[in-house]
Amino acid sequence: MALKIITKRCKGCGICAALCPKKVLAVNEVEKVEAVNEKECIKCGQCEQHCPDYAIFVEK
Amino acid sequence: MSTEALIDKYFRPGRLPHIWCPGCGNGIVTGCIVKAVEQTGLTRDEVAVVSGIGCSSRASGYLDFNTVHSAHGRALPVATGVKMGNPKLNVIVVTGDGDCTAIGGNHLIHAARRNLDLTVVLFNNSIYGMTGGQYSPLTPFGSKATTAPYATIEHDFDVVELAKAAGATFVARGTTFHAQLLTDLIVKGMQHKGFSLIEAVSACPTSFGRQNKMGGPVEMILWQRDHGVMKAAWDKMTDEQRQGKFPIGVLHEDNSKVEYTVAYDYLIKKAQEGKK
Ligand SMILES: Cc1ncc(C[n+]2csc(CCOP(=O)(O)OP(=O)(O)O)c2C)c(N)n1
Numbered sequence: 633m634a635l636k637i638i639t640k641r642c643k644g645c646g647i648c649a650a651l652c653p654k655k656v657l658a659v660n661e662v663e664k665v666e667a668v669n670e671k672e673c674i675k676c677g678q679c680e681q682h683c684p685d686y687a688i689f690v691e692k
Numbered sequence: 693m694s695t696e697a698l699i700d701k702y703f704r705p706g707r708l709p710h711i712w713c714p715g716c717g718n719g720i721v722t723g724c725i726v727k728a729v730e731q732t733g734l735t736r737d738e739v740a741v742v743s744g745i746g747c748s749s750r751a752s753g754y755l756d757f758n759t760v761h762s763a764h765g766r767a768l769p770v771a772t773g774v775k776m777g778n779p780k781l782n783v784i785v786v787t788g789d790g791d792c793t794a795i796g797g798n799h800l801i802h803a804a805r806r807n808l809d810l811t812v813v814l815f816n817n818s819i820y821g822m823t824g825g826q827y828s829p830l831t832p833f834g835s836k837a838t839t840a841p842y843a844t845i846e847h848d849f850d851v852v853e854l855a856k857a858a859g860a861t862f863v864a865r866g867t868t869f870h871a872q873l874l875t876d877l878i879v880k881g882m883q884h885k886g887f888s889l890i891e892a893v894s895a896c897p898t899s900f901g902r903q904n905k906m907g908g909p910v911e912m913i914l915w916q917r918d919h920g921v922m923k924a925a926w927d928k929m930t931d932e933q934r935q936g937k938f939p940i941g942v943l944h945e946d947n948s949k950v951e952y953t954v955a956y957d958y959l960i961k962k963a964q965e966g967k968k
Pocket residue numbers: 745746747748749763764787788789790791792815817819820821822823828896
């Protein structure tokens with residue numbers, strides 16, 4: 633698991649999903665982000681850098 | 693240190709999730725502040741964070757430094773007192789565009805003029821967020837606000853130019869999209885001995901975006917990507933190409949002016965020696 637999502641903090645803004653260059657993330661029907669395609673993750677850190685809620689981290 | 697560990701280190705325990713709306717830029721800017729502090733190597737006790745009142749100013753309540761959450765518009769006078777009382781503290785001022793340039797506008801120009809060693813991080817979301825969307829002096833001309841339902845006909849300040857003209861000796865601009873740059877600029881501001889202002893262009897999807905049909909958090913952060921231009925590229929652009937865009941990066945630095953607490957120490961010494 634390269635991605636760590638703290639669901640309790642996520643507000644479903646969608647910023648991480650939009651900035652992910654590999655379309656790894658999607659916001660689900662309860663407005664929480666999920667890794668839908670984690671094996672494509674290149675650990676670029678865009679999600680971690682832009683999450684306003686410190687809810688997603690890329691473990692190196 | 694990982695970002696997760698940094699958040700744990702510098703945030704007061706048990707305070708997350710924070711109160712800010714989904715997609716609000718305040719969390720991104722606050723994250724940049726703690727990353728910047730980590731890079732300076734200062735301890736939490738060596739840093740003070742002073743804020744005014746507004747959504748953005750609530751950042752001080754989340755952060756585990758010496759903090760003051762002061763009154764609307766008065767972050768700079770309180771920070772001035774903190775710095776004068778203990779010049780060894782590295783003082784960061786957290787302030788909104790309304791807080792800093794409307795009710796606090798006079799404090800801004802005079803703190804800049806004195807060249808007091810403060811690092812102002814101006815969370816510019818173009819609006820009064822907390823009170824529901826009244827226009828501020830940084831609301832772009834022609835935007836809608838609850839106090840300007842047909843659009844504001846007041847011209848906005850360019851706060852970078854304003855701070856420069858008032859005498860600030862380090863002036864920079866970043867955005868929440870250009871978050872890594874923003875962190876670097878805050879580091880530089882903290883290391884600069886003198887008055888530093890870093891404008892952080894940020895999004896308030898709730899009180900600005902909605903009224904101005906800017907889309908949601910995603911569209912607003914992409915807007916920053918598409919309108920912020922690195923200074924080196926900006927310098928080569930024609931006036932026509934610059935239309936609607938804004939420069940980001942370090943925009944002004946002047947190391948020739950004496951800093952206020954240094955000048956003040958000199959006066960104390962002179963007075964103690966009985967000289968005039
Ligand atoms: C003396 C005083 N006047 C007015 C207010 C009401 N007030 C609270 S926050 C605010 C403006 C907030 O806008 P800004 O400073 O841009 O911060 P933001 O909420 O957008 O982060 C106002 C007018 C107040 N609290 N105190």
